[in-house]
Amino acid sequence: MKSRPRGEFRLTLPLSEPLLQLLNKFHYHQLELLKENGLVNVNERIMLNVSDYSLCSLGYPVTQKSMNEMLKKICKKVNVQNNNLNVTMYTCRHTVATKLGNTPGMSYPWAASRLGHSLKMFMRTYVHVDEDRNEEMLDLISSN
DSSP states (O other), rough: OOOOTTTTOOOOOOHHHHHHHHHHHHHHHHHHHHTTTTTTTTTOSBOOOOSHHHHHTTOOOOOOHHHHHHHHHHHHTTTTTTTTTTHHHHHHHHHHHHHTTTTOOOHHHHHHHTTOOOOOHHHHHHHOGGGHHHHHHHHHHTOO
């Protein structure tokens, strides 16, 4: 997690039941991995940096770099290609934010607040043409 400037705050976001189940499953596997390797979660972190046992033993949380490395391996395994560009956690966040910005009926202030952005920043960064909706928009035009 990133630190926040003075005066700013962190949001507690609601989790869907499937995501909560996935996090619980991850937590269980993390506990098993720690037990198998004689490690202790001294800071009781939800997501330890288990890709580096020395950092894990010191209680370091997962980093963006290690998440990106895991994501790269997953993309390779499932044959996801992105024109020789890396898929990163940031690109995933940007994709989700863009989908939020182009969802009919979406509350832009709500979406902006969940991303930690001002409404102006959200609108400028994420609300733009969604190429995935081209066919739908063309159908809408032709039906009038």
